[in-house]
Amino acid sequence: MKQITEVALQAGIHDEHLEPYGKYKAKLNPSLWEEVKDRRSGKLVLVTAINPTPAGEGKTLTTIGLAQALNAIGLKTVAALREPSLGPCFGMKGGAAGGGKAQIVPAEDINLHFTGDIHAITSAHNLLSAMIDNHIFHGNELRLNPERIVWKRAVDMNDRSLRSIVTGLGQGNGKVRESGFLITSASEVMAVLCLSEDMADLKRRLGKMLIGYNESGEPVTAAELNAVEAMAVLLKEAIKPNLVQTLEGTPVLVHGGPFANIAHGCSSLIATKTALKLGEIAVTEAGFGAELGAEKFFDIKCRQSGLKPDAAVLVVTVKALKYNGGMPKDKLGEEDMDSLRLGMANMRRHLRNIRKFGVPVLVAINHFATDTEAEIGLIREECRKLGVPAEVSQVWAFGSKGGEKLAKSLAQLLQDGQASFQPLYDDSLDLKTKIETIVKELYGGAEVSYSPAASRALSGIERLGFGGLQVCMAKTPYSFSDQPSRLGAPEGFTVNVSGVSLSAGAGFVVVETGNTMTMPGLPKSPAAERIRLNESGEIEGLL
Incomplete structure (x- = not known):
C-alpha cells in the first residue's frame, strides 16, 4: 500500500486538506471542496447490475477494477463507494471491499470500524x-x-x-x-x-x-x-469523505452506506461531487439490481443534487443469468444454455430500464472460472442484437489488465454516447402515481395493492404537503416483483405495499413492499462463524 499522503497527492489533494487516520486512510476537510468547487466536473459513470444471486454479482469489484483500468489507460479516475455495514459483513455476504486484484485497502479496516x-x-x-x-x-x-x-x-x-x-x-x-x-x-x-x-x-x-x-x-x-x-x-467528522486506495493505488472515496433494498442505496453526494472535481471520470455504484439502486440513484440522488450521469455499466454474470432462468443455486457452476437463455430476459429488462433514463449503457460480464466460451458468447450475441456494447471483465484475477477492454469500451461510449438524462416521473405527480409508474414502467407489474394502513399513510403525507417528494421503494433485491421467488422478468403481477413512512429530511417517502424488513436477520450459518483473529493478530475469513 502507498502512504495515504501519496495517494492524495496523486489525486491532486494537498496536505492541508488531509486529515490522516493512520498511514493508509484519511478524511478530507471541507476546505478541499472550497478549492475545487469551481473546476470543471468530470464524467459521471454509474455501475449497477441485473438481479443478483444471494452471493452478489460483483458491482463493487467491477467499480474498483474499472477505476484501476481507466487510470491504467491514461484517464484520471476516482471511484466513490459506500461504506460496508457490519450487518452483511457478519451476516450472509462477508466483506464488501471488492476481491482478488480489485480491492480497496486497508480492506479489514474499511469492512469493520473504518473511521467511525x-x-x-x-x-x-x-x-x-x-x-x-x-x-x-x-x-x-x-x-x-x-x-x-x-x-x-x-x-x-x-x-x-x-x-x-x-x-x-x-x-x-x-x-x-x-x-x-x-x-x-x-x-x-x-x-x-x-x-x-x-x-x-x-x-x-x-x-x-x-x-x-x-x-x-x-x-x-x-x-x-x-x-x-x-x-x-x-x-461533524462523519460528514467528511474518507480517502483510501485500490491495490493499484487508485484513489477511492468511501463514504456513507445506505442499503438499496430498504434505503436509497448510494454513497454520499459530497464524495461523488468531490470525485467529479478530482478526476476526468468519477465511477460510483448503487446497490443491488438496477431496478433498486440505479432507479434511486437517478430518481432521488441525481434529481435532488442536479447530477447528470454520462453512462452506466450493467454488471452481468453467467451465474446470475442462469439463476434468473430457474437453475438451482447448487448447479450454477455447470453449463446450462437453456436456463442462460431464459435468464437473459432479466438483463434485457434492466437494459431497457436504464435507457428509459436517457443514459448510455455498457454490459460488463464479470468473469468466473466456471464460465464457458459458449456461455460468454451467448451473452455477447444477445447484447449485439440489443445494440449494447459488452466486454468480459476479469478484474478479480488480473486487476487493471483484466479490465482494459472494459475501460476502453467505456471510454468510447463516453466519447460517442450522448446522454440525455431525465428522471422516470415528475415530482408534481401524486405519490400513488409515482409508485405505480415505477411498478409498471420498470418492474413490469400490472398493478399495486395498498394495505389500509399504507393508503392512510399516503393520504396523510399528502395532506401534510409532502406529496411532491420522491418515493424510495423498499423491496426484495432478487426479483422485479415483491416476491423473491419470482425470478427472471415476470410480468402482470401485483406489488403489495404493506407500509409507508415519511423521510422528510431525506426528501423521500419510503414505500415498503412485500415482507421487506428494515432490520435484517442473520442466516442459519452467518459469516461471523467463520471470522477469527489468528495468533499473529490477523483477521481471517472476513474477505
Whole structure:
C-alpha cells in the first residue's frame, strides 16, 4: 500500500486538506471542496447490475477494477463507494471491499470500524431516540402521542429479535410503549448525511426529520425537540469523505452506506461531487439490481443534487443469468444454455430500464472460472442484437489488465454516447402515481395493492404537503416483483405495499413492499462463524 499522503497527492489533494487516520486512510476537510468547487466536473459513470444471486454479482469489484483500468489507460479516475455495514459483513455476504486484484485497502479496516462514520450515525440516531423518551418523561411539552412515535432506534448489526420491542418497562423508566430497531443503513440519519451538500444542509435536513405526531395529529420534528445541534456535533467528522486506495493505488472515496433494498442505496453526494472535481471520470455504484439502486440513484440522488450521469455499466454474470432462468443455486457452476437463455430476459429488462433514463449503457460480464466460451458468447450475441456494447471483465484475477477492454469500451461510449438524462416521473405527480409508474414502467407489474394502513399513510403525507417528494421503494433485491421467488422478468403481477413512512429530511417517502424488513436477520450459518483473529493478530475469513 502507498502512504495515504501519496495517494492524495496523486489525486491532486494537498496536505492541508488531509486529515490522516493512520498511514493508509484519511478524511478530507471541507476546505478541499472550497478549492475545487469551481473546476470543471468530470464524467459521471454509474455501475449497477441485473438481479443478483444471494452471493452478489460483483458491482463493487467491477467499480474498483474499472477505476484501476481507466487510470491504467491514461484517464484520471476516482471511484466513490459506500461504506460496508457490519450487518452483511457478519451476516450472509462477508466483506464488501471488492476481491482478488480489485480491492480497496486497508480492506479489514474499511469492512469493520473504518473511521467511525457508521458508529457516529448510530449514536446521532439513538441520541434523538433518547431525547424523545426523555421529553415525554419530563412532562411532554410538545404533547407527543406515545402511540404515534415513528422514530425507532438503530444498531449496525443484523438482529431480528430487535425488530419489535417494548421500552420503558420497570418503575420510573418512562412511558411504556412499543418501538423497535432498524439497521443503521436504513436510518434516515444515514440518508440525510448521504444527500447533504454540506454541514448547513445536514442541519437543515436533520431538523426536518419526523419523530412522531402530537395529540392533535400534527407532525413533530427533531428541530422542535431541539436535537439538531447535538446530533450535528456527533456527525461533524462523519460528514467528511474518507480517502483510501485500490491495490493499484487508485484513489477511492468511501463514504456513507445506505442499503438499496430498504434505503436509497448510494454513497454520499459530497464524495461523488468531490470525485467529479478530482478526476476526468468519477465511477460510483448503487446497490443491488438496477431496478433498486440505479432507479434511486437517478430518481432521488441525481434529481435532488442536479447530477447528470454520462453512462452506466450493467454488471452481468453467467451465474446470475442462469439463476434468473430457474437453475438451482447448487448447479450454477455447470453449463446450462437453456436456463442462460431464459435468464437473459432479466438483463434485457434492466437494459431497457436504464435507457428509459436517457443514459448510455455498457454490459460488463464479470468473469468466473466456471464460465464457458459458449456461455460468454451467448451473452455477447444477445447484447449485439440489443445494440449494447459488452466486454468480459476479469478484474478479480488480473486487476487493471483484466479490465482494459472494459475501460476502453467505456471510454468510447463516453466519447460517442450522448446522454440525455431525465428522471422516470415528475415530482408534481401524486405519490400513488409515482409508485405505480415505477411498478409498471420498470418492474413490469400490472398493478399495486395498498394495505389500509399504507393508503392512510399516503393520504396523510399528502395532506401534510409532502406529496411532491420522491418515493424510495423498499423491496426484495432478487426479483422485479415483491416476491423473491419470482425470478427472471415476470410480468402482470401485483406489488403489495404493506407500509409507508415519511423521510422528510431525506426528501423521500419510503414505500415498503412485500415482507421487506428494515432490520435484517442473520442466516442459519452467518459469516461471523467463520471470522477469527489468528495468533499473529490477523483477521481471517472476513474477505
